[in-house]
Amino acid sequence: YDAYIKEASERYQIPALLIRAVIRVESSGKSDAVSSAGAQGLMQLMPGTAKDLGVTNSFDPKQNIMGGTKFLRRLADYYDGDIVKTLAAYHAGHRAVDKNNGIPYAATKRYVKKVLSQYYGMKGSQ
Numbered sequence: 001y002d003a004y005i006k007e008a009s010e011r012y013q014i015p016a017l018l019i020r021a022v023i024r025v026e027s028s029g030k031s032d033a034v035s036s037a038g039a040q041g042l043m044q045l046m047p048g049t050a051k052d053l054g055v056t057n058s059f060d061p062k063q064n065i066m067g068g069t070k071f072l073r074r075l076a077d078y079y080d081g082d083i084v085k086t087l088a089a090y091h092a093g094h095r096a097v098d099k100n101n102g103i104p105y106a107a108t109k110r111y112v113k114k115v116l117s118q119y120y121g122m123k124g125s126q
Helices: 001-011 015-025 047-052 061-078 083-092 093-100 107-126
Strands: none
Touching: 001 015, 001 061, 001 093, 015 093, 015 107, 047 061, 061 083, 083 093, 083 107
């Protein structure tokens, strides 16, 4: 998925390694992944979110990566670049993050920690 990640990174100004980290944590790189909550594809987009982002097929790797990265960009803009709140909102939704002024749930805390661990691990090995 390197070409799609690179394109999404350049278009939305999100680090390619962060996109890759989200994909690893969300779906382990499986484009056909479906969560128990109904999230789909590499970056685990919920159907309503996917539709809002212009994604017509969440199982198409390019559409999923472009849509998921566009969503990360929106959240990063909303949270003035705060990577922790951005990732927490990607996982739990911005309303939950806003209501709690940060990470709202234990599962979200674990998620943010996993993504950042992947991201900084990949970044350190460059």
